[in-house]
Amino acid sequence: MARRLAELALVERSKTMRLRWHFTSVVAMICWRYSPADLGERMGHPELTAETMTTSTTPEKLSSTERYPDLLAGLLSLAVPGLGQxxxxxxxRYPSRLLKGLVxxxxxxxxxxxxxxxxxWKNVFLPQYQQAMGEEFRVLNVRMPDWLANVYWRPAYALQFWMGITAWPAIWNYCFPxxxxxxxxxxEVxxxxxxxxxxxxVNRWEREQKIKEFHRDINQIQLRPDMGKRWDLGLLYTMLAGVLNLLVIYEAYAGPFERSERRESRVPLVPGAQQATT
Amino acid sequence: MPNASIYWHLPLLLILVSLVYSAVRSDDWNTILRGTLRWALYMLLMFMAPVFLILWFFSEIAPRWW
Structure with missing residues (x-):
């Protein structure tokens, strides 16, 4: 498989002397990067090394200060985790970063x-408690806005929100029930x-009945003998994914956190390519 | 044993969190994979193992003394 992909990359390269940037090339370059060092020699093309095959002949060699901050990439990662990368x-034309985004x-x-x-599938939601329960949540005797009070009563969603479009339908259902x-x-929703x-x-009594019905449903799920602590575990997974995506969003916006990578004035197109040749 | 199975999620979570954290620190996959292993071991030995020992002490050893 790796050999076939490497051959494909070879064909691409020999055709145009420049790696065409499409999916096959990207996968082929990644395979080549992690293939045996003498694969090119074995295929009869000793000039092909990890460095020559994973570096485009027309690289966009930008310094880290020119690359970042990248607001568009940050917004893309906010919408879909990893999409910015x-x-x-x-x-x-940076395969390892592309692969990182996919991972x-x-x-x-x-x-x-x-x-x-x-x-x-019942743990990502934003309720309308303040509007429905008829109670005003106050901080220092100031009435909290509805959305803030509802997030206060459902703090898990404040973390889940950062997962992007997979978590945002809850806001749509909150705003446009x-x-x-x-x-x-x-x-049916x-x-x-x-x-x-x-x-x-819908009057307040009906709203309250809906909330009570929802809580009854949730409690029944949690009390099921086969559930154990899976409800809490599911909540943990969803919240953790949202929190981790905060890191990913900032990384897409500002670049890798490693200080040494930020200090480099000229970032190599493919990190590790130099190591492979030395 | 519905409760016992949840502990199998711990190593999985440990690896996933370490992988994401290492991935945002570097673009080099060798560094990322090494970092994943390092952070997973660090969290396992410096956080989870002490918590396990403390809980084990108070649930198994301490009751024999009092």
């Missing part, structure tokens, strides 16, 4: 969805509805 890797994307989404599955955007063909959120025609 993928975008940067693609734009700068972050898979790992963080895996954690988030696994956590949701452990919580029976009557909208059927996240619904199936039968019109598929993404979990926001407890307490209801249209203007």
């Amino acid at each position: 993928v975008w940067q890797g693609w734009r700068w 972050l994307l898979v790992v963080l989404h895996g954690m988030f969805f696994y956590g949701q599955a452990l919580g029976q 009557e909208s059927k955007l996240f619904a199936n063909r039968l019109g 598929v993404y979990q509805p926001s407890p307490g959120a209801a249209g203007p025609q």
Whole structure:
């Protein structure tokens, strides 16, 4: 497999003497980078080394200060974890960064969805407690705004929010409870509805009943004998994924945290390529 | 044994958190993988092992004295 991909990269290179930047090339370059050092020689092309194959002939060699801060990449990682790094890797022809973005994307989404599955897909929501319960939450005798009071009563969502578009439907259901955007063909809300959120025609008593029904449902799930502590574990996974994505967002915006990498005036296109030749 | 199985998530979480933390520190995959191992071992030995020992002491050893 690695040999086949390396051959593909070789064909690309011999055709244009410049690596064309599409998916096959990226995967091939990564495979080549971690293949045996004498693979090029064995294939009859001794001039091909890890350095020549993983470095584009038209590199966009930008210094770290020219690359960062990258607001667009930060926003992309905020929307989809890892997408900012993928975008940067693609734009700068930087395979290891692209691969890193893909790994972050898979790992963080895996954690988030696994956590949701452990919580029976009912642990990512933002309730409308303040509006529905008729109680005003006050700090220093000042009434908290509805959204802040609701986040106060559901702090887990303050962390889950940072997972991006996978967590944001909860805000849509919070703001537009009557909208059927996240619904199936039968019109039923598929993404979990926001407890307490209801249209203007619904009175407070009905809202309270909805919240009580929601809590009864949640409690029944947690008390199931086969659940154990999986509810809490699911919440932990989803919150942790959100918190870790905060790091990923900042990394996409400001670059790798390692001080030595920031100090380098000229960042090599493929880190490690120099090591392979020395 | 629904509660026993949750402890299998600990090493998984440890590895995933270490991987993400190492990944945001560097772009070099050798450094990332080495960092993942280092942070996982560090958290295992410097945080989880002491917590385990303290809990084990108070649940198994201390009750025999009092």
